[in-house]
Amino acid sequence: MSAAGGFPTPPRGAADAELERRYRRLLRLYSREFQARRGTEVLGVLMASARDGQTRPALGDAADIVRGSLLMRLRGPRGGWASALALFALIAPLFLVLTDILQVTVPAEWARAPGLAERFHLQVTVPAGWALAPGRVERLHAGGTQLLSHPGFLVLVGGHVIVAAAVFAGLRRTALAALLVAAVVDFGHWAHLTSFNVLGPGLTVVLLTGAVFLLEVFALAVADPRAARRLVTGRHAVTVLLLAAAVQAWSFAADASAESPRSPANAYLVTGFILAAIALALPLVLGLGWRFSLLSAAVCYPCALGVAFIYMPPLLIVPTKVALYLPPLLVACWSAAWTVRGAVTRRGGAPG
Amino acid sequence: MQETTFLILTALAEGPQHGYGIIQDVGRISDSRVTLRAGTLYGALERLDDDGLIGVDREEIVDRRLRRYYRLTDEGSARLAEEAGRLQTSAAIALRRLGAPRPGLAGGAA
Numbered sequence: 001m002s003a004a005g006g007f008p009t010p011p012r013g014a015a016d017a018e019l020e021r022r023y024r025r026l027l028r029l030y031s032r033e034f035q036a037r038r039g040t041e042v043l044g045v046l047m048a049s050a051r052d053g054q055t056r057p058a059l060g061d062a063a064d065i066v067r068g069s070l071l072m073r074l075r076g077p078r079g080g081w082a083s084a085l086a087l088f089a090l091i092a093p094l095f096l097v098l099t100d101i102l103q104v105t106v107p108a109e110w111a112r113a114p115g116l117a118e119r120f121h122l123q124v125t126v127p128a129g130w131a132l133a134p135g136r137v138e139r140l141h142a143g144g145t146q147l148l149s150h151p152g153f154l155v156l157v158g159g160h161v162i163v164a165a166a167v168f169a170g171l172r173r174t175a176l177a178a179l180l181v182a183a184v185v186d187f188g189h190w191a192h193l194t195s196f197n198v199l200g201p202g203l204t205v206v207l208l209t210g211a212v213f214l215l216e217v218f219a220l221a222v223a224d225p226r227a228a229r230r231l232v233t234g235r236h237a238v239t240v241l242l243l244a245a246a247v248q249a250w251s252f253a254a255d256a257s258a259e260s261p262r263s264p265a266n267a268y269l270v271t272g273f274i275l276a277a278i279a280l281a282l283p284l285v286l287g288l289g290w291r292f293s294l295l296s297a298a299v300c301y302p303c304a305l306g307v308a309f310i311y312m313p314p315l316l317i318v319p320t321k322v323a324l325y326l327p328p329l330l331v332a333c334w335s336a337a338w339t340v341r342g343a344v345t346r347r348g349g350a351p352g
Numbered sequence: 353m354q355e356t357t358f359l360i361l362t363a364l365a366e367g368p369q370h371g372y373g374i375i376q377d378v379g380r381i382s383d384s385r386v387t388l389r390a391g392t393l394y395g396a397l398e399r400l401d402d403d404g405l406i407g408v409d410r411e412e413i414v415d416r417r418l419r420r421y422y423r424l425t426d427e428g429s430a431r432l433a434e435e436a437g438r439l440q441t442s443a444a445i446a447l448r449r450l451g452a453p454r455p456g457l458a459g460g461a462a
Contacts, residue, residue, distance in 0.1 A: 049389075
């Protein structure tokens with residue numbers, strides 16, 4: 001390992017040593033991976049460009065490093081969409097399993113609020129039916145560990161665990177099959193809960209959240225999650241844990257405020273958008289790149305969408321619908337387009 | 353293609369160069385109009401490497417500092433040639449329209 005720390009410092013006098021120390025500090029703005037790979041090289045270039053006796057980084061060079069490191073962090077890890085999608089394919093099932101675990105660890109008295117039946121359908125990969133005919137759902141009034149005795153919940157969790165295990169084992173086809181089966185089972189469960197009123201007013205939502213489900217399918221179809229196992233870092237784990245916690249906390253807050261007769265319906269919309277913004281910002285802050293950030297927002301956005309639908313039917317006038325539908329719809333269309341293009345390019349033969 | 357990218361590829365078109373060499377060469381090629389700095393250079397090198405347009409040629413230790421030499425890949429050469437041709441065509445049209453009353457004079461026959 002030729003890490004940045006092992007690089008010998010040329011004995012060139014105090015001024016150079018001072019300048020080098022300052023440049024090294026600036027280079028810490030780059031990701032650790034980049035520093036290990038190119039740190040000494042960039043330092044060499046910076047030192048070569050320096051004047052004799054210079055002790056402080058030139059302002060232009062310093063600004064350029066700040067800008068360059070920021071852009072590189074926004075760009076995220078190497079490999080572009082292929083690695084972002086592979087990571088997404090690996091992480092998304094983990095997000096679902098974590099959400100399930102959080103769901104069970106919640107005290108039962110918290111979960112007595114209405115909406116629990118809907119809530120465990122908000123868990124993204126298998127969302128096919130949850131928004132059908134809001135308001136017609138039989139309330140389950142079960143929560144916490146009580147959920148474990150509910151067959152619907154167990155089927156849902158089982159599906160998520162199988163998908164996650166298959167993805168981590170690198171069994172792409174098994175994961176795809178489990179994903180499809182879980183979606184069908186969940187949809188059937190929902191259809192049963194809604195007395196088979198599957199063409200109710202929530203059909204558009206079904207299509208849209210189905211788009212996110214498709215995003216995982218596309219990711220699995222295009223990118224190999226086995227490749228992502230090498231790329232996945234602690235920061236990905238932190239992101240997925242925080243997002244799952246945020247989604248759960250938010251949905252409980254939504255339930256709690258639904259209990260109070262004077263809860264402002266707008267609050268769901270606002271907090272839903274805040275949640276989506278967090279999902280967008282968190283991966284960026286952690287340097288996972290804008291592509292991964294877009295995918296993570298695509299996962300969390302439908303949760304906002306879902307609760308908004310369940311609790312605020314009166315608000316569903318046309319502009320609200322457009323605001324809710326447009327971003328996930330764009331992501332879905334774009335990912336479909338990208339998938340097709342990627343397939344075409346790969347057929348033509350990718351470089352190196 | 354951005355001008356910086358074009359200049360870096362042009363710098364590598366003559367043969368492999370290391371980072372500082374590219375900076376100096378880009379200064380020469382652009383007649384000192386473009387000052388390439390390390391942050392910009394390495395952002396571009398990362399992107400070009402990801403896109404398969406350049407690759408690492410060799411590494412040397414000079415003056416106890418690591419020097420990594422980069423070279424154009426075949427795809428990089430092709431892309432640069434394509435871009436240069438495009439720029440030449442546009443420039444020829446611009447010059448012809450500016451300098452000659454009738455088309456076809458400045459560009460020469462065929």
